[in-house]
Amino acid sequence: MRVFICGFGTVGQGLCEVLADRAQFFLDRYGEPVIVTGAMDSRTFILAPQGIAPLDLVARKKGSGRVGDESYTDSTAVLEQAEYDILVEVSPTDVKTGGAGLVNITYALNHGKDVITVNKGPLALKFCELISLARKNKCKLRFEGSVAGAMPIINLCHENLKGERISSIRGIFNGTCNFILSKMDKGQPFEQALKEAQQMGYAETDPTNDIEGYDSACKVAILANSIFGRNVTFNDVKITGITGITDEAVAMAASRNMVIRLIGEISETRLEVGPRLVPKGHPLSISGTLNTALIQADLAGPITITGRGAGRIETASAILSDLIAIMDERRNRR
Numbered sequence: 351m352r353v354f355i356c357g358f359g360t361v362g363q364g365l366c367e368v369l370a371d372r373a374q375f376f377l378d379r380y381g382e383p384v385i386v387t388g389a390m391d392s393r394t395f396i397l398a399p400q401g402i403a404p405l406d407l408v409a410r411k412k413g414s415g416r417v418g419d420e421s422y423t424d425s426t427a428v429l430e431q432a433e434y435d436i437l438v439e440v441s442p443t444d445v446k447t448g449g450a451g452l453v454n455i456t457y458a459l460n461h462g463k464d465v466i467t468v469n470k471g472p473l474a475l476k477f478c479e480l481i482s483l484a485r486k487n488k489c490k491l492r493f494e495g496s497v498a499g500a501m502p503i504i505n506l507c508h509e510n511l512k513g514e515r516i517s518s519i520r521g522i523f524n525g526t527c528n529f530i531l532s533k534m535d536k537g538q539p540f541e542q543a544l545k546e547a548q549q550m551g552y553a554e555t556d557p558t559n560d561i562e563g564y565d566s567a568c569k570v571a572i573l574a575n576s577i578f579g580r581n582v583t584f585n586d587v588k589i590t591g592i593t594g595i596t597d598e599a600v601a602m603a604a605s606r607n608m609v610i611r612l613i614g615e616i617s618e619t620r621l622e623v624g625p626r627l628v629p630k631g632h633p634l635s636i637s638g639t640l641n642t643a644l645i646q647a648d649l650a651g652p653i654t655i656t657g658r659g660a661g662r663i664e665t666a667s668a669i670l671s672d673l674i675a676i677m678d679e680r681r682n683r684r
């Protein structure tokens with residue numbers, strides 16, 4: 351199986367580490383290796399039709415800051431020359447236009463390639479178009495890691511809960527906000543908690559996407575489309591971030607044995623992200639950087655899942671699960 355990796359930062363490099371670690375697993379399960387036949391970062395690319403050792407790619411990037419020796423301006427011209435079966439698209443999220451990710455995913459699907467992505471932008475803006483394109487070209491588009499990193503919410507709902515009617519999903523989909531709110535529970539003011547999140551590498555230098563609720567809203571839009579079959583975009587989500595939460599509000603919640611959490615809510619009619627009062631001890635009252643979701647299913651009842659919403663290896667684990675699903679399906683077809 352030949353894989354081209356678009357975007358070679360935290361997740362792209364984490365994926366290479368995981369592919370190296372699971373090389374024997376692929377040989378045992380499929381009798382064939384997964385080979386990386388190319389990669390690109392923001393400026394450079396490398397093509398290796400016979401495959402390049404994933405850890406060598408990581409070493410190149412760490413050593414020189416570049417994944418390839420050649421520069422490019424048009425990523426689709428690179429993809430045109432590349433030889434691959436699956437595009438793994440892990441370039442930066444752009445929720446205004448879909449960015450390079452949208453261009454690359456569209457190009458690959460149009461050329462009959464399967465795609466795995468954790469890039470929220472294209473999915474939060476053009477979900478239905480991309481799924482239709484994949485169907486038209488008989489390709490797979492999988493995106494488990496786009497919502498809550500390693501927490502397997504999408505594949506759980508699509509596969510294990512296939513026969514259920516899911517009436518709602520409520521969850522914490524942004525670890526940075528949850529970290530800040532957990533610190534505020536302990537009496538830290540918002541600004542100080544945000545600074546600590548930045549120092550620990552949880553929040554970006556520009557934390558807008560997290561604290562204004564935009565990141566959670568992307569995930570809410572992806573879940574609404576993929577689990578509830580709705581046709582919505584990021585722009586349809588009613589969003590309130592956490593910047594307006596005062597110390598007094600947190601103290602008031604605590605006096606009622608509650609906490610404030612940034613909750614994403616999806617159902618047939620709801621599409622919201624906002625701060626909510628949650629009773630202490632409730633599954634959605636968790637502290638720290640974890641993500642969690644409460645799925646309401648008609649036969650199984652409430653199901654709660656919790657996991658790491660981000661991280662180099664954690665996100666690569668979600669990509670691995672999508673890769674295995676695609677390889678299983680190809681094997682079953684043979």
Ligand SMILES: NC(=O)c1ccc[n+]([C@@H]2O[C@H](COP(=O)([O-])OP(=O)(O)OC[C@H]3O[C@@H](n4cnc5c(N)ncnc54)[C@H](OP(=O)(O)O)[C@@H]3O)[C@@H](O)[C@H]2O)c1
Pocket residue numbers: 356357358359360361362390391392393425440441442443450468469470495496499659660661662665
């Ligand atoms: N990090 C996580 O835990 C996590 C979890 C879930 C989802 N995601 C999503 O995964 C994606 C990647 O995240 P990350 O943390 O790996 O980001 P990152 O560390 O910033 O890496 C992004 C990579 O994409 C490259 N890039 C930038 N512009 C590009 C373009 N136009 N075409 C191709 N490559 C381009 C960058 O190149 P340079 O190296 O040259 O700058 C870099 O290699 C994002 O969409 C993010 O939202 C991340």
